[in-house]
Amino acid sequence: MHKGTSTKTWAILMVSPFILCFILFWLAPMLLGVWVSLHKWNLSSGNNGFIGLQNYIDILTPGSLYNEAFMLALKNTLVFVVISVPPLVIIALGLALLLDQLPAKLKPVFRTIYFVSYSISVTAVSAIFLWLFNENGGFINNLFLSIGILDKPINWLSEQPYAWVSVLIATVWWTIGFNMMLFINGLDEVDPSLYEAADLDGANGFKKFIYITLPQIKNVAFFIIIMTVIASFNLYGQSKLITAGGPEQSTTSLTMSIQNTVFGMNQLGVGSSMAIMMGIIMLLVTASQYFMSYRKKEVN
Numbered sequence: 001m002h003k004g005t006s007t008k009t010w011a012i013l014m015v016s017p018f019i020l021c022f023i024l025f026w027l028a029p030m031l032l033g034v035w036v037s038l039h040k041w042n043l044s045s046g047n048n049g050f051i052g053l054q055n056y057i058d059i060l061t062p063g064s065l066y067n068e069a070f071m072l073a074l075k076n077t078l079v080f081v082v083i084s085v086p087p088l089v090i091i092a093l094g095l096a097l098l099l100d101q102l103p104a105k106l107k108p109v110f111r112t113i114y115f116v117s118y119s120i121s122v123t124a125v126s127a128i129f130l131w132l133f134n135e136n137g138g139f140i141n142n143l144f145l146s147i148g149i150l151d152k153p154i155n156w157l158s159e160q161p162y163a164w165v166s167v168l169i170a171t172v173w174w175t176i177g178f179n180m181m182l183f184i185n186g187l188d189e190v191d192p193s194l195y196e197a198a199d200l201d202g203a204n205g206f207k208k209f210i211y212i213t214l215p216q217i218k219n220v221a222f223f224i225i226i227m228t229v230i231a232s233f234n235l236y237g238q239s240k241l242i243t244a245g246g247p248e249q250s251t252t253s254l255t256m257s258i259q260n261t262v263f264g265m266n267q268l269g270v271g272s273s274m275a276i277m278m279g280i281i282m283l284l285v286t287a288s289q290y291f292m293s294y295r296k297k298e299v300n
Helices: 002-037 054-060 065-100 107-119 122-132 139-146 162-188 192-200 205-216 218-233 237-243 254-264 268-299
Strands: 039-042 046-050
Touching: 002 039, 002 268, 039 268, 054 065, 054 268, 065 107, 065 162, 065 218, 065 254, 065 268, 107 162, 122 139, 122 162, 122 237, 162 218, 162 237, 192 205, 205 218, 218 268, 254 268
Parallel strands: none
Antiparallel strands: 039 046
């Protein structure tokens, strides 16, 4: 009995830091955000009383100021999710497969090279790509002009679709290393004997990838897709610092719109409602991905 009690106590002590962090940095802020969203809360005048779901109604009412801002930002965010998730997953997988073919001594070197970009702050990354894509004197324009691809500079940061291209390239360069490392970890878990058996059967590289590699790393791939979707939904720094949400708010994300509502318009209650709705949308998207993956497993 004493041993069992001691084991339970030790288990509680081991998980308590995680539980404490979960409560302090996720659960408590979320509950506070829900509570604030149900009040008419202005940063200047403070809490002006409970108004129930009125903030949500204002956001969802067509034609209202908050509705226009929220729907535009939601559309922009969904566009970014659609254009960013495939390259962030596919390129990361391709790099992981290439690194997996390298000699054992070289793998750590190239892993570090590809992962180092992820350790750079978004401010530094944005500064790099502001210089690269600058219309006047930027490296990309100068390069394309010098080799004859362009006959005049492109305004990468203030015209569409180039603004999205700039944000997308910066995001892929910055974050691709994280997904690549996750794929590498998944590839390391694949049983080498499966490839040896496939070689004996005369399978080529493509067939081994389709019938061995992909099925073996599907759980890792699903996790990466989910995490990439969530990260893309939280687009902020790249769009804020590289394009400033332009041109004409076409790269303004949900997080930027929430920040503007809270700190630009002083509407903390409305901003909290937008944040809660953003969380619900992300939850629905994630749940739908899980449901489709589960149904696919049942069919197979």
